[in-house]
Amino acid sequence: MLRFALKRLMSLVVTLWVASLVIFLSLEVVPGDPAAFMLGLNAQEDTLAALRDELGLNKGPVERYTDWVGGMLVGDFGTSYTYRTPVSRMILDRVQVSLPLALYALTLSTLIAFPAGIWAAARRGKPTDIVVMGITQLGVAIPNFWFAMLMVLVFAINLRWFNAGGFAGWDAGFFPAMKSLTLPAIALALPQASILARVMRSSLLDTLNEDFIRTARAKGLSRRQALWRHALRNALIPVLTIIGLQFAFLLAGAIIIENVFFLPGLGRLVFQAISARDLIVVESVVMLLVFAVVLVNFLVDLAYAAVDPRLRGRR
């Protein structure tokens, strides 16, 4: 087990290193000069040079790369070109939106998906199953930003139950803040819940076909008892994997929804930073998100290996 963990850890470090190279190099070739963007149409050449100097853009790429990676290792993500504030502080601000939003969406999606999936599996082939599965098909197919727009139209513009966008801020109190995250969380949760409900259902059905359930059924348990007492626990493993992956996805993948609702989250930060060529912000946030995904995968792998020793030999 320890050997396996060490080996996975090694590969995690290598992955992160390669990722940092890929990110840095691809941003090196992005056209557009942050200094020119800051100073606008009437900027003079000497003024631009002075600003570039202050931003450290005159250094060579190798030096900038080592500065960046070295800084990150000690928790220093550099200083934003446009805002001139530490990137780590900006990330911290934005995480206060992105993390709760991801958790909120994940909670909603789980709360919808579990009952839906179990219900459909329990009534497999019956009308309820067909209706639930039909709804999940729609949920998977709906573009979430369009769904978000429709929700804004109905709940924000027509009914005025919610704000159309913006984040109230945690200073405003827990409920106002959560309220401003509600529509975005629903928009994010719908497709996720649909996927999760489908996984839940098929995973349950798979388990119900396995030998130990058949044995239990043979001993006289009803189908429903077998499902609740034995199948559910075993079916949870693939479901939890999906939840783990969805969490990583939600953290980074909310970018379009953040744009629709104008939420100051991580995705929007990157989006704006790319537009302003605030490359240090882009690099650091993308690196952080990659780290989150890699870490989640690593933990999922470890958890699997702990549960099922056979898997240790694989990969």
Add this chain to the structure above:
Amino acid sequence: MNRNLAFGAGLTAVFVLAALISFAWVPQDVTQMDIANKIRPPSPAHPLGTDHFGRDILSMIMVGARTSIAVALVAVGIGMGLGVPLGLAAAARKGGWLDEVIMRANDLVFAFPSLLIAIMITAIFGASALNAIIAIGIFNIPVFARLTRSGALSLWTRDFVLAARVAGKGAARISFEHILPNVTNLLIVQGTIQFSLGILAEAGLSYVGLGAQPPTPSWGRMLADSQTMVSFAPHMALFPGLAILLTVLGLNLMGDGLRDLLDPRLRRDRQ
């Protein structure tokens, strides 16, 4: 033929047909603007209304289908074209350094937040349909590589492959002559699903302005254009959104239906 497959294929066919017909005929030229008749609700002259430049929305959706389908199709092509050989190679050299490198590279691509990378790619190379294709295609590669590898691994232990090895055929030849034909079903099913994901991804990218550039109509951009007008012209947002929804739904149902039809393992489970 099962119900899912029939319904899904029917829906998909509607949009593919609309795209094909649009090459020959559309109700109104989509490059023609008629500012005086902008933002009109549906009427006999314009069954789905007009947009903010007075263009016919039905025509825009028909031509937009071309963009969506083309982008998603080519992206799937890229994913298969590169992913399948990589997967086959990894399976043939299971446990070797080649396998290790390919699988690690796969993990690496998966670790990147796909949408952000797509945005970065378009920031570097500029927004265009081609770059949207590349951005979506890249993330299709590991999907097909993994699928092919896992499908191929189970085949390498089968008797007919052993027979071919004994006959002295090389790994590459076995992969293409014996393994590939037996993973085709898997690939078709996955291809349908990636196709539908590609349509969604294209819509998302062009919604944030990174897909096909005007005047080429695209569903995502139609939605973006309609966003500020949704409060007084909901038809502008409704129809392109429905087009995306129905196409993706059709493809997903078709994918499910194909899986039931083609994938022997799943067929057993359904008994």
Add this chain to the structure above:
Amino acid sequence: MFSGWLRAGALSAAAVVASVGWAQARTDLVVGMQLEPPHLDPTSAAAGAIDSVLYSNVFEGLTRFMSDGSVVPGLAESWEISEDGTVYTFTLRSGVSFHDGTAMDAEDVKFSLDRARAEDSQNAQKALFADIDTVEVVDPQTVRVTLKQPNGSFLFNMAWGDAVIVAPESIDGIKQQPVGTGAFKFSNWVQGDRIEIVKNPDYWGEPAKLDRATFKFIADPTAAFAAVMAEDVHVFSGFPAPENLPQFEADPRFQVLVGSTEGETILGTNNKMPPFDNVKVREALAHAIDRQAIIDGAMFGYGTPIGTHFAPHNPDYVDLTGMSDYDPEKSKALLAEAGFPDGFTTTLKLPPPSYARRGGEIIAAQLREVGIQTEITNLEWPQWLEEVFRGKDFGLTIVSHTEPADINIYARPDYYFQYDNPAFQQLMTDLNNTTDPAGRSAILKQAQEMIAGDYVNGYLFQLAALSVANAKVMGLWANAPTQATDLTGVYWED
């Protein structure tokens, strides 16, 4: 239990006061705007959002713009100009102090001007200060500025947000904690959300009527619409979606302010790139464009057609739109004459604002009518600056030139549209050497006619300043002579 009773009692007392009408008019204001400043130093960035928040509210210059675009005394109470127009002696107002309590005197003025024109200056409008030779402190209330040559627009230049007076004591923290002399003090900045300013009780002039104001940044037009509708913001200056304005106009809770800006929106044309180096082709371009359709389609009717690079509200403006009226037949004839009977293909590179993106699609359709095919590329600002503005790698582009009185850019042959006409350059030199108003007016009119006759760029429309406000908010600027949201005279009607 008791405290609950107490609170209820207090509430009903408040209700009584309110119903009797003793309540004071509101003294707080939330102003929405689209763009957030990157930092808060107006003297080291081009971002208009910095001036939108701080100009005149927090920072002041020697002179200042009024709502109608005129230049009036600011921190300088008065000035004398030498006979030859090269020496300006400013008398500063007395008793002016910065928000940190330090006095504003001639040393601060010298510091500010010297800093802006220093070698390592990061001033985005360094050219404003280019003619300054020396800045001398005569006494604490008097500053003498000597110019290298006469400059008729020097007082105008000093009114820009890039020329505000800052203090050496507080300069290091200016990007996060701006310290100025204005009627409002900076209070708080929640990045990504809002900036708060509060009334400066020690202001030298007429004190502000508002006690506090919050600038809230809402980039998304839909969210902006909803925020105003829900009355979360009381004023939205520079409302980004003209298509929503009719809904506000129809609602008695709101007022829509339509004013003028200094933004000439033009179809920027690369005068050095064939076929645009041929004046006939440029003239054909001008006749292919239907301005009214662009104003209606891109701006939903808001905007004034222009025929040259000059603001229509300026007294020296000449209406030359007739020289480039919409006439596709004439355009085709001109193209044929220039050797392009079947038209040609060129690039149209568009920056992000909706006037450019929407206007670009419409222009592309109009040009197609006369046979000119365009490849549209939508660019972010940094890319636009690099490719179009600096790299000159473009055929056509659309951009609004929002700097006031900037016809002199046509005298710069290396400016992105690359108009190189010695006669025009001479005209601008003459303008700088002319101080009498009649003479200047004549030269400006001649300049407008010259660029219109050379069809340098396609002249589309003057950008309108569009703001929405609560119907009870008074004293707002309708016009936008510079990027500013001057709140010093704003108040709530009872």
